Amino acid sequence: MIDFRKGLRALQKALQQGEVTPQDLVLHSLTTIEEQDSVIQAFLRTESHVAKQRAQVVTSTVTTREDNVLAGIPYALKDNMCYEGVETTCASKILAGYIPPHTATAAHRLDHAGGILIGKVNLDEFAMGSTTENSAYFSTHNPWHPDYVPGGSSGGSAAAVAAGMVPYALGSDTGGSIRQPASFCGVVGLKPTYGRVSRFGLVSYASSLDQIGPITNSVEDAAIVLSAIAGFDERDATCANVPVDDYVGALTGDVKGLRIGVAAELMGEGIDERVRNAVQKAIDLLQSLGATVVPIHLPHLSYAIATYYLIAPAEASSNLARFDGVRYGYRAPQADNLLSMYSKTRSAGFGDEVKRRILLGTYALSSGYYDAYYKRAQQMRTLIAQDFQQAYEHVDVIVAPTSPVLPFRLGEASDDPVTNYLIDICTIPVNLAGLPAISVPCDVVEGLPVGLQIIGNMFDEATILRVADTYEKHSPFAALREAKWGGAAQ
Amino acid sequence: MTYETVIGLEVHVELGTKSKIFCSCDTSFGAPPNSHVCPVCMGSPGVLPVLNEEALRLGMKAALALNCQVRTDSKFDRKNYFYPDSPKAYQISQYDEPIGEQGYVEIEVNGEKKRIGITRVHLEEDAGKLNHSPFGDGSFVDFNRVGIPLIEIVSEPDLRTPEEARLYLEQIKAIMQYCEVSECKMEEGSLRCDANISLRPYGQEAFGTKAEIKNMNSFRNVERGLEFEQQRQEKALTRGEVIVQETRRFDEATGSTISMRGKEDAHDYRYFPDPDLPRIIVSDAFLTACQEEIPELPAAKRERFMQAYGLPAYDAGVLTTSRFLAEFFDATAQQVSDPKAASNWLMGDVLAYMNASGESIEAIRVTPTQFADLIGLIEDGTISTKIAKTVLKTMLDSGKAPKQIIEEQGLVQISDVDALTAIAKAVIERNPAAVQDVLEGKEKAIGSLVGQMMKETKGKANPAVVNQLLKDLILS
Numbered sequence: 006m007i008d009f010r011k012g013l014r015a016l017q018k019a020l021q022q023g024e025v026t027p028q029d030l031v032l033h034s035l036t037t038i039e040e041q042d043s044v045i046q047a048f049l050r051t052e053s054h055v056a057k058q059r060a061q062v063v064t065s066t067v068t069t070r071e072d073n074v075l076a077g078i079p080y081a082l083k084d085n086m087c088y089e090g091v092e093t094t095c096a097s098k099i100l101a102g103y104i105p106p107h108t109a110t111a112a113h114r115l116d117h118a119g120g121i122l123i124g125k126v127n128l129d130e131f132a133m134g135s136t137t138e139n140s141a142y143f144s145t146h147n148p149w150h151p152d153y154v155p156g157g158s159s160g161g162s163a164a165a166v167a168a169g170m171v172p173y174a175l176g177s178d179t180g181g182s183i184r185q186p187a188s189f190c191g192v193v194g195l196k197p198t199y200g201r202v203s204r205f206g207l208v209s210y211a212s213s214l215d216q217i218g219p220i221t222n223s224v225e226d227a228a229i230v231l232s233a234i235a236g237f238d239e240r241d242a243t244c245a246n247v248p249v250d251d252y253v254g255a256l257t258g259d260v261k262g263l264r265i266g267v268a269a270e271l272m273g274e275g276i277d278e279r280v281r282n283a284v285q286k287a288i289d290l291l292q293s294l295g296a297t298v299v300p301i302h303l304p305h306l307s308y309a310i311a312t313y314y315l316i317a318p319a320e321a322s323s324n325l326a327r328f329d330g331v332r333y334g335y336r337a338p339q340a341d342n343l344l345s346m347y348s349k350t351r352s353a354g355f356g357d358e359v360k361r362r363i364l365l366g367t368y369a370l371s372s373g374y375y376d377a378y379y380k381r382a383q384q385m386r387t388l389i390a391q392d393f394q395q396a397y398e399h400v401d402v403i404v405a406p407t408s409p410v411l412p413f414r415l416g417e418a419s420d421d422p423v424t425n426y427l428i429d430i431c432t433i434p435v436n437l438a439g440l441p442a443i444s445v446p447c448d449v450v451e452g453l454p455v456g457l458q459i460i461g462n463m464f465d466e467a468t469i470l471r472v473a474d475t476y477e478k479h480s481p482f483a484a485l486r487e488a489k490w491g492g493a494a495q
Numbered sequence: 496m497t498y499e500t501v502i503g504l505e506v507h508v509e510l511g512t513k514s515k516i517f518c519s520c521d522t523s524f525g526a527p528p529n530s531h532v533c534p535v536c537m538g539s540p541g542v543l544p545v546l547n548e549e550a551l552r553l554g555m556k557a558a559l560a561l562n563c564q565v566r567t568d569s570k571f572d573r574k575n576y577f578y579p580d581s582p583k584a585y586q587i588s589q590y591d592e593p594i595g596e597q598g599y600v601e602i603e604v605n606g607e608k609k610r611i612g613i614t615r616v617h618l619e620e621d622a623g624k625l626n627h628s629p630f631g632d633g634s635f636v637d638f639n640r641v642g643i644p645l646i647e648i649v650s651e652p653d654l655r656t657p658e659e660a661r662l663y664l665e666q667i668k669a670i671m672q673y674c675e676v677s678e679c680k681m682e683e684g685s686l687r688c689d690a691n692i693s694l695r696p697y698g699q700e701a702f703g704t705k706a707e708i709k710n711m712n713s714f715r716n717v718e719r720g721l722e723f724e725q726q727r728q729e730k731a732l733t734r735g736e737v738i739v740q741e742t743r744r745f746d747e748a749t750g751s752t753i754s755m756r757g758k759e760d761a762h763d764y765r766y767f768p769d770p771d772l773p774r775i776i777v778s779d780a781f782l783t784a785c786q787e788e789i790p791e792l793p794a795a796k797r798e799r800f801m802q803a804y805g806l807p808a809y810d811a812g813v814l815t816t817s818r819f820l821a822e823f824f825d826a827t828a829q830q831v832s833d834p835k836a837a838s839n840w841l842m843g844d845v846l847a848y849m850n851a852s853g854e855s856i857e858a859i860r861v862t863p864t865q866f867a868d869l870i871g872l873i874e875d876g877t878i879s880t881k882i883a884k885t886v887l888k889t890m891l892d893s894g895k896a897p898k899q900i901i902e903e904q905g906l907v908q909i910s911d912v913d914a915l916t917a918i919a920k921a922v923i924e925r926n927p928a929a930v931q932d933v934l935e936g937k938e939k940a941i942g943s944l945v946g947q948m949m950k951e952t953k954g955k956a957n958p959a960v961v962n963q964l965l966k967d968l969i970l971s
């Protein structure tokens with residue numbers, strides 16, 4: 006009996022004891038997708054043929070590489086990460102049919118560890134959105150309740166893991182896109198420090214904020230996957246040459262003496278009371294386990310959303326300019342000249358939210374506006390990062406809600422984009438400061454999961470994993486999840 | 496009214512790296528279209544640029560050689576524009592923090608030194624090349640050139656004539672070649688030049704309205720294009736017309752400039768720091784190494800050749816246009832007693848030979864020592880100047896030492912009076928009329944007798960010895 010939700014260690018043990026083979030895991034994954042994905046719609050495409058072949062190739066590595074937990078185990082990739090020979094669309098029409106000649110470093114490292122790519126999962130087009138409703142293909146649904154959004158932009162990754170279709174998936178996080186869907190889907194999502202994981206092969210949305218990370222069933226699984234993908238890569242100049250800690254070894258199950266910062270700015274106005282209560286209970290639990298709670302202040306936090314929505318669109322306006330119909334992807338037919346080919350291609354190829362951000366960013370960088378918008382946003386970004394650095398002089402981690410709101414129904418998001426932008430208030434500051442953060446489920450409210458966010462200092466993934474793991478082991482969520490999925494996994 | 500011309504040049508120099516600036520593709524010229532490309536330089540989704548340190552090293556060397564103040568902490572910016580020659584739809588360049596600023600080079604105009612200011616030197620990547628079908632059925636883009644490292648050298652508006660512009664450009668080329676920064680082949684596009692030119696009434700401080708001239712693809716065409724534009728603007732101003740700020744293209748066939756686009760079409764490039772590339776931090780050790788790699792530059796060499804070897808300014812100028820030629824001369828000059836003779840032979844016969852064979856001086860098969868030996872053999876009278884020309888040609892053809900050639904071909908000059916006396920007597924006997932002329936004091940008549948002596952000895956007789964011998968025999 007295979008259950009991906011039982012975690013990677015259980016799968017490794019079953020493989021090593023010969024109870025299952027990589028082929029069985031691939032088949033189980035494909036079968037689960039077939040059964041459930043007509044409702045959930047997490048996968049843009051599966052690569053069953055490639056996966057079955059890979060399963061045979063990696064069979065030998067399962068037995069010979071004791072220390073390698075990921076050998077023989079399937080995974081899914083958010084469709085903004087390139088994989089050689091596999092269509093990569095970023096859930097956009099403009100990249101329909103695009104087959105990259107290169108593989109993202111993170112995926113390459115998973116393959117090196119014996120991982121098996123099952124398929125590519127849905128996202129908000131070019132990772133712009135918080136609901137996965139901005140996909141040009143279809144919306145993904147929340148496995149806890151299919152009427153609800155799974156969050157975004159890595160909604161496909163979170164839903165696929167939560168529904169037990171794959172044991173883990175990679176997502177990308179620019180303003181919360183790993184943590185928020187993990188929170189909405191009741192799974193673990195880790196955004197590493199900027200520069201911890203290579204961005205090579207990740208189709209850039211906002212280069213100075215984007216970071217790849219794992220979405221998993223447990224904190225331990227997040228530590229295992231991060232260990233495999235983290236570390237210097239000569240193909241990404243922004244990837245840091247900083248030693249990679251022993252993340253699995255860091256999971257001591259103990260938070261005694263750790264100082265936990267709680268910022269009033271992240272627990273007050275704008276946070277749904279049910280979310281605040283759930284997070285407060287989690288803080289109390291950590292305190293009861295021996296951690297010290299320290300009130301902190303992040304005075305510039307109220308500028309974070311405005312700052313983000315200048316920097317990210319500015320970078321996006323430039324990053325997405327290459328999708329011009331000249332070399333690959335979609336090209337509009339019946340263009341009279343070069344300019345009309347560009348404008349017809351981009352008008353038809355991009356969705357509304359992408360166009361909105363390209364326009365916003367183009368404006369922010371325009372001559373005469375640069376100093377007032379982009380430059381000031383960069384200055385504010387520095388101040389926000391300094392707020393966090395000052396806080397870390399007094400605390401080891403900061404805890405906060407991952408999302409200020411509970412998951413909402415599909416189509417329920419506001420027609421006003423600015424209102425939608427506000428729901429990233431708890432996650433965006435972390436990207437602006439480049440810090441690592443993890444979302445771990447802490448409660449279920451009205452049948453929908455709530456996530457606790459634990460934010461660490463630069464390159465200190467080890468400590469947030471340790472706190473999250475300790476919390477997870479004592480959290481009431483395990484029982485709630487058991488109640489939800491109890492008999493679901495066959 | 497008379498007008499003063501004001502010119503500033505923007506020079507692009509391809510850096511001589513083996514691979515491109517942000518990927519590992521080959522940079523060699525002349526490959527089939529789109530054969531030197533990869534996902535990175537093609538701007539495929541998800542790829543990232545990584546700086547080639549060699550490009551930075553060469554750029555730094557160039558900035559230092561151009562006497563710039565260099566930035567040890569600078570950055571790359573994106574210059575955004577849509578055009579099919581730009582696969583990312585932006586060019587990675589440097590906007591407000593170039594690696595070098597406030598430099599200068601010296602040129603010599605009519606024997607006077609003049610300092611031309613350099614505003615900035617910055618690093619950037621080259622764009623692709625569009626080829627428009629002659630049949631009008633489409634345009635094709637070749638991405639081989641995309642990502643080749645460039646420096647852009649922007650001069651101050653210090654140039655006053657098209658000739659100065661050419662001299663400045665030649666100086667830039669020489670400096671780049673000396674530093675081994677670039678081969679600077681204009682015909683291959685590894686040196687490209689755009690010019691801003693305006694006119695103002697003499698004595699007026701404010702600049703006139705400028706035109707930017709593009710597509711001048713040789714040193715001569717830079718001068719031609721600017722001469723045309725200077726005259727065009729002067730005529731217009733004299734007629735009371737207003738000069739419009741515009742970009743004009745030089746047309747090689749007609750030698751004229753043609754309007755391409757006006758100022759209103761100017762782009763907003765939306766420059767911003769490239770978030771894919773960390774700041775460019777140059778260590779002291781790196782900078783010192785760059786500094787140490789800069790050799791004696793052409794201006795200093797020219798000065799030294801005039802001082803140490805007594806060369807005229809013209810010779811020193813010609814010999815220092817190429818670092819190889821200068822070093823060849825330098826090595827020769829140290830081994831001869833008459834460096835001016837070496838200069839004459841080098842600038843004359845040697846360069847003519849290389850030109851005729853279509854080879855650059857670097858391809859010369861003769862070593863400076865062999866060349867110095869030849870000069871020595873002329874000086875000590877072993878061979879005549881005439882024979883030396885033959886020997887030199889054989890040296891250039893074969894790379895053999897002059898002594899070996901002289902020996903093999905029996906070309907040693909006959910200076911021995913005893914050996915020449917018999918022949919001289921025979922010549923005198925056969926030419927009584929010429930002898931009579933000599934006796935009557937017609938000095939010139941001796942020339943025809945000398946000529947016959949040379950013919951008899953197949954040119955090996957020492958002309959000076961023969962001259963004296965004939966005079967002695969006739970007049971005694």
Ligand SMILES: [Zn+2]
Binds near residue numbers: 518519535536537
């Ligand atoms: Zn390349």
